[in-house]
Amino acid sequence: MKKSNLTTLCYLEKDGCYLMMHRVRKKQDVNEGKWIGVGGHFELGESPEDCLLREVKEETGLTLTSWKFRGLVTFTQEGFGTEYMCLYTAEGFQGEMTDCEEGCLEWVRKERLNELNLWDGDEIFLNYLAEERPFFSLKLEYRGNLLLKAELDGRELELFEVLNEDGSSAGRIKERSLVHRDGDWHGTVHTWIVRRRENEWELLFQKRSEQKESFPGKYDISSAGHRQAGEDALAAAVRELREELGLCVKPEDLEFLRLRKGVVQENFHGKPYYDREIASLYLYEKPMDTKKLVFQDGEVESVHWVSLKVCREEILAGDSRYCVRPDEIQMISEALEQKKQC
Secondary structure, eight states: OOOOOOEEEEEEEEEEEEEEEEEOTTTTTTTTTTEEEEEEOOOTTHHHHHHHHHHHHHHSSEEEEEEEEEEEEEEEETTTEEEEEEEEEEEEEEOOOOSSSSSSSEEEEGGGGSOOOOOOOHHHHHHHHHTOOOEEEEEEEEEEEEEEEEEEETTOEEEEEOOOOTEEEEEEEEHHHHHHHHHHHEEEEEEEEEETTTTEEEEEEOOOOOTTTTSSTTOSEEEEEETTTTTOOHHHHHHHOOOOOOOOOOOGGOOOEEEEEEEEEEEEEEEEEEEEEEEEEEOOSOOOOOOOOOOOOOEEEEEEEEHHHHOOOOOOOOOOHHHOOOHHHHHHHHHHHHHHOO
């Protein structure tokens, strides 16, 4: 009998824990080895609540007495089609918990969930549950275990590839806010636009928008941003220049300098921000007219040329107007000094 493409998933709550199922018992299970909530497919004629109550009872032996419909999650996966999942949490239940033939049930503290083998998309909606986000619609697209795309209420989310400290892939894809919440290593690009005036180098700084989640209103690298999942560094650098400044360049116009590892732990807008990045540094030297730049709304307020000597002294002195790290301005200074001598 063909299964419905409508499902429910419920996270039972107790004493700061969720009831999680480790899917290790069912044969040919698309969730094999993963930790998920409890739930399953609709049967003919069932409402979401009918399915919710039946599946929780069948899988746990517990009877729900109160629950909350939290969101609708649309899954697409190559080879498996599309599934529409009604997402619930439940604090009220009664009865004795029984063994489940599909997996091992365990109460897990909410702050430990990211230590489990979760679907990458599940980590996104579990974070929304923790934030008490109002009812939401989340779409997740997979190829096998790989999360390709995520959309929240019709708007695409940024997905990053998680890296090991040596820059190799950790084999995981995570949403931007989760990467910065957990301090995962990830790839970024830093492109410095430079020019020579009377034998002196000048650097173009952008002033970050006051709306930015980190370092609002600070003077920053000419163009910088994250590598999206599946994107190489050079392509990311070209894209960021176009998106942030409206500057269209060719890949061969950018000169790669080196990789730089950086760690930042701050609080912005009342939220912790933990950034561990492996940045690819580039130089762009071709003539350009700053008056023709088109700034990305909500990202960049303005740009300013500053002499290398002046900005280096100010940054090394700890000038709070900048959010450029001293070691990076040193790297750029050394690279430009070498070019001057050539």
